[in-house]
Structures are given as C-alpha cells and as structure tokens.
Amino acid sequence: MLRFFLRRLIGLLFVVIGVTFVTYAMGYLAPNQDPIAALLGQHNTPQAYATLKHEYGLDKPWYIQYGTFLLNLAHGNLGLSYRYPGQSVNDFIGPAIAISIQLGLSALILALVLGIPSGIIAALRANTWVDTSLMSVMLFFYAVPAFVIIPFYQVLIDILVANNLPTLPVQGWSEGLTYKIVPVVILALTSMGYFARISRTVMLEVLRQDYVRTARSKGLSERRVIYLHAFRNALLPLLSVIGPSLAFLVSGAFVIEDLFNIPGVGGAAIQAVANRDWPVLQGTVVVLAVAVVIMNIVVDILYSVADPRIRIQ
C-alpha cells in the first residue's frame, strides 16, 4: 500500500512539473504586454518599475523564475497576480476550489446515480423499446454539449414563465441550494449519458458470464443474481472509466462556470486568460491537474478494493 502511494506521488510530481512547464512556457512566450508596466499604470517611474520587477522576480532569467515558482508551489504558494496588485493567486483561487469541488462532485454523483441504473435497466430489457428509448435519450445527452443544451433550457424557461409555472434560477450559485440545481444537472448530463451507455454494455457482458449461470443454478433470487453477483463484477470496468471521465467533467466545468457565472476554478481560469493574468491561469491549471490525478488515485484505490485480484500490495 505504501509503495503504491509513493509510486503515485512520484507520478503526481511529474504531472505537476509537466503541466506547469507547459503553461509557464505559454505565458512566457505569449506576446503579452509588460505586466509590471500594466500594474503600475500612471505611477510608472523607472525606480518603482525596477522595485516591482524585482518583487515579482521578473528581473531574473526564465529558469530561475520557473524554479522559484516550483519552490513556492512546494510550499503551497502559487505566486502573485499580474492583474490585481498585492493579491496572491492563493487568495484568488482558494475559495474557488471549494466551489468547484462542490459543483464537480455533485455532478459526478448525479451522473453516476442516474446513469448506472439506466444502463442496468436497458441491459435487462436489451433490445426492447425500453432499451432503445432510454439509450437514445442517453446518447443525445452524451453527444450534445452543455452550451447547446442551455439555449434549450432558455426556451423551456420562456414556456414555463409564459404559463405562470415556477422555474429554477440559473444565476447566483452562492445564494442557496435551488440556485445550484440547474448548473449541476447540465454539467452532469454528458457524463450521465456516457455512464449509462457503458453500464449497459458492461452489464450485458457480465450477464453472459458462467458465474451468473452458477448463481442461478444455486437457486438465488433474480434480484440477488443481478444486483449482487453480476453488478459487483460490472463495477470493475465501470470504475476504470470513471477515472478518465473526470477529465471530461473538468473541461465541462470550465464552460458551465463561465456560462452560469459561478466563481469556481474554471471561471477564474477563463477570466485569467481574458486578463492575461498568467500566474492565476497557471495556478488554476495546477489545481485542476492535481485534482484529476488525485481523483484517479482514489478510483485506483476503489478498484483494488472492488477487485480481489488486484489488491494493492
């Protein structure tokens, strides 16, 4: 178990170095205006310019800058914003992380809770109208991106309002639970469609296995055969696709946070691009990369718990 963690932590280190190096290089090479001049604005004197440039470390060669960045990162310090004087990147994205985790995890759980049972139902009724209609709906959600769904939702709101029916708010994430429903549902749709289709395939495969026939030959109830003996095995391939699908969810979150004005990491990243605020962008990318890697480690641990053949030594 310890060796497993060590190996994965070393892997995480490489991911962080890779991700930061690429974003750093992009920021360094981008034809941006001088951030120091922009920060000083009308107070730009040669004296002040030199002081501030030194404070930001921009008077050093790039490899020293990058090395300093990594060193600070090791202490949990993501650097200073180019856009807002005196603000650190940590102040910027600290609260955003909590919001993004809330959004991402809620969407993931919703996608699993709706997607997997749909897939199982479709598999049990394979090639009937239940299967076909359920899977068509799931394919639609899987294939159509969130920014296409949202206009549909706008139309729905218009219809509801015209008929004096209650609607769910779409703006104001922090104001309460009802404000969170629409963004979470829309973010969950793509993954839900994906999990439903995978669950159906996996379940059909598992139901054909010899040990399912053995379970039936023991006289177990159909419910026990399907939900214990078959599903417990279907869980294994499902777990292995959940890890990679998190990356999907993260990129979906960028769009959703931006469209719904949610002050999360994705929204912060898009704003940072608009502001040419490279340290903030870099910070958000690091945070997201680390989040995806950690979730994958969690999935791997769950996998080894679920499959006795792959117990972590």
Next chain:
Amino acid sequence: MTDLLTVRDLHTTFHTRAGDVPAVNGVSFTMREGETLGIVGESGSGKSVTALSIMRLLPTPPAEITGQEVLFAGQDLLEMSQDQLRALRGNKMAMIFQDPMTSLNPVFKVGFQIAESVRMHMNLGPRDSWNRAVEMLDKVGIPNAARRANDYPHEFSGGMRQRVMIAIALSCNPSLLIADEPTTALDVTIQAQILELMRALSKEFQTAVMLITHDLGVIAGMAQQVLVMYAGRLVEATDTRTLFAKPAHPYTQALLHSIPRMDDAQNERLQPITGQPPDLLKMPVGCSFAPRCPKAQARCQRETPPLVEVGAGQRAACFFPY
C-alpha cells in the same frame, strides 16, 4: 430403488434469426435414486441443453422448453413457477459446469459462495452456514479448509476450483447432481481425482448423478446407465455393461471403434466416423445419422426410427440394430 427423475418427450427449441433450432428433440428417460446416469454424444448433440432444460436454466426466449412432463421427485418441473424452481435449484438438484475457471464469481470468497447457498436453502444463520461451507471444503479435499474459505477463486487452481464447485453443489444435500462435462477443462491426472471425488461423495450423500461427457472412458468408470445422444435425439439407452459389450445403434458402434484400445494390435488405425453431424437448422428427413451410417438403407432416409426396446434393458433408435 424408486424413480427420481422421469423425462417424457422433452423438446427444447432455440428461436433464432436464422430459424428454429431443435436442440433437444423428443428425449425420454428415467433416472433412479442414487444412480449415476451418463449422457454421451459429440459437441452439439444436445447433452448440455438437456441438462439445462431440466434445471430450466435456459433463457426463454430464445429457448422454448416443451414436453409431456419432467417429473422430479413426483413434481412436474415444467409446470413450476420460477419461485418453486428456485427453491429446488441448489437445494434438491444442483449442477456443476465444464469450466471451473469461469464458473466461480471472481469477486467473492469461496466460503461465501458456498455459504450463500446453504444459508438460503437450509435456513441457517451466517455463522452456521459459514461452518457448513468450511466443512464442505474439507469434504471435497481442500487442505486447511477453514483458512482457504477466506480465499478468492483466483487463489485456487483449476482442479481445486472444480472441488469448490462440487462443494457448492453438494452443500445442501441434493438428490440429483447434474455434472456437465466436469472434467473436460482439467488435465488428465486431475480428471481422475475429480471423478473419484464425485463417486465417493455421491455415494456418501446418496446423490444421483447425471454425468454429461463426450468421453466414453469416463462413462465406463462412473455410470450405471448410459444415454447416447445424436443431433438432439436419444439414439441408444442402456446399462453401461451392455453398451460396451453389445452396442445396438450404428452410431454407438462407430463411437466405440473410434477410441484407441490398449489391447489392440500396434498398427491398427482408428476408424473415424466420416462426415459431419447434421446442421440442426436443416435436419434431414428420416434418421439423422443415416447420411453417415454404413448400414443405412432406403427406409432410413424416409422415416425417423423410434427409440424402441431392442434387447433386455436396451433401447435403440434404429431399424437395423446390432
């Protein structure tokens, strides 16, 4: 001995896109309590489907099981609801399968997989059913049974897994054990051990065994009665001694000629049965073995021979037996 299982005119048909496949076509036989009945035949002859039809383990559709009756301990299995069948399966009638590598659930401990069955059918608590599982593992010859019950199937070899399957099957003291090619996937020395184990335990538990195999050697060593199947039909039914001494059906004779004999002259060649078994989708009119039969005559191409008494305790479906 009283009759345990009476099968009368069993038909199992698979409705497929290509057409209806009559996998089992009018099979009738009787098994007595405690007796070992062998069913032989080549691949696709309907042996396994017969067994699965009796257990009613085939998915319907595509399968359709019909027949006059399948009486098990006086009850007609064809008339039973799924709930009634479940109460019998794993309890009074149990089954073991060909491939022990895939027949056990990989994610559960073997002890659990035995205890699960015991707990349900024998109404025992968790502790008692676990103890029964350990006891069964010990009975089927797994060393350190108490410790091994906590292991997962992948920690057992193929032969050991088949022992576990036998432990599951016999855990509730069934009166009928159906063994569908239980040794086909095992190597020869392990085959002998597993057969010996089945023989000893079926005697101890007084369990009747329906032994499905394509290996006549296994039949010779294990069975008292034998059914020979060809293309979904019974072609011969008799006791084991008569089958080897005086086979009636040309197919049985041909099968016996196609196995090597230790006492034969060194360079005598084996006689294969020429041709292929018929395609069940396009069954020939008349005797289904006629196209491959050395004794076939015009009548064999026109009429299907019924399974009739040809000697004392010997039935064969042939117009020209012996």
